[in-house]
């Protein structure tokens with residue numbers, strides 16, 4: 001009996017050592033700096049418990065690894081190489097793209113086949129096939145045609161508040177900007193008109209809200225579970241991105257929109273138009289790679305997952321910073337009104353693109369609040385990082401290893417952005433932009449896999465800010481949280497509390 005117990009203890013200790021202790025020395029064995037990971041959970045225990053935002057955990061590790069170009073972390077037992085040095089970031093994302101071509105599976109294909117078809121998750125040849133097709137939908141000429149649709153939604157937003165009797169309104173910024181971004185997506189990606197400003201209970205908005213809430217418990221649980229569980233187990237527990245009813249709902253919306261487009265001879269969805277062209281071209285020439293309806297639906301849903309929360313949060317942070325910095329707000333208003341006067345009150349796409357101070361404000365907001373916080377690349381072909389400092393040795397990154405580009409940390413590193421907590425749009429004036437450390441500013445990622453929606457997001461953001469600032473004054477109120485930090489339970493950039501500011505109608509005097 002005694003020997004059985006001893007045997008079991010030895011077996012349990014050996015298993016524990018091999019699965020929970022030994023993996024936490026992976027980077028040490030390679031001579032790479034690492035922190036103090038805990039057994040089993042690695043460096044993410046506080047994130048799993050919702051005690052700290054993952055970006056802050058990485059930032060602490062980043063600061064502790066002073067003078068290093070990279071350092072190691074662990075997500076449970078999975079090693080993660082964090083790239084600190086902007087030149088090395090460029091090497092991995094651009095020069096060595098073929099070795100680091102893919103993202104890791106946020107949710108495995110087996111658990112959520114629709115999510116696996118979206119460009120964000122596509123891999124290898126499938127990604128190479130889809131990226132140029134999708135890029136057509138985001139060309140300058142396509143974006144220009146979206147200008148009017150976006151302006152209509154922004155005008156609806158402003159009218160909603162202008163028509164209210166109060167001269168000052170306490171605004172939960174993210175709540176209302178989510179409604180604006182929703183209406184834009186409904187219009188440009190699905191070709192339907194919804195009015196979430198005046199009718200926030202509309203079904204499209206309600207289903208979209210469920211899809212885009214990236215802080216929702218099940219999604220975060222799924223993302224953590226995907227680090228340890230095989231797809232088949234996740235499928236059994238229903239851990240996925242898109243619920244079946246969400247898929248069905250948007251599939252029907254898309255089908256209706258296509259049918260109506262065919263009947264009237266005009267298809268309003270800019271995105272679908274390009275994909276449908278590709279679908280019928282592939283059918284005609286009998287190409288091996290056909291596009292099915294789920295391929296198209298998956299790309300439309302990216303607008304929600306990649307492009308809804310991100311843009312509404314960016315607008316939210318800009319409103320917050322402008323409310324906190326009245327002089328900057330006044331200067332921006334003056335620029336907008338000047339451009340408007342020059343164009344007889346009608347601001348065009350080209351005029352919007354010429355607003356220099358607007359660009360500075362948005363760039364600095366994305367510097368201080370880089371919505372994605374970081375990006376990953378999976379090593380798809382093993383790669384050697386050559387040493388450049390005396391204390392470095394060559395390291396081989398093995399195939400399958402995950403790397404992390406800590407955008408938040410780099411954007412908050414005083415070495416690249418002095419006084420990083422200060423909101424200072426002057427960092428992006430023509431003179432200082434030239435002095436900026438190369439590859440340190442990357443809110444949209446970089447290289448062939450950088451954000452496809454960059455142009456679209458910036459335009460959508462400029463249009464609404466233009467409408468808000470030319471009609472209202474923003475100022476902090478009692479409920480405005482100062483300073484504003486990050487939400488602990490979120491993985492990426494989320495404000496710790498609602499962003500609440502006062503919005504006052506502009507009087508002719510302050511116009």
Ligand code: HEM
Pocket residue numbers: 093119120121131302303306307308310311314370371372374375376443444445446447448449450451452453454456457
């Ligand atoms: C403020 C808004 C946004 C920010 C800050 C942002 C940021 C990012 C970042 C950092 C990446 C990863 C890039 C990389 O790995 O190098 C990304 C990827 C992507 N984004 Fe965005 N994004 C925004 C809005 C949008 C919008 C509105 C759309 C679509 C309508 C969009 C579509 C995509 C797609 C499709 C990818 C994957 C590209 C690929 O893998 O080829 N994003 N975005």
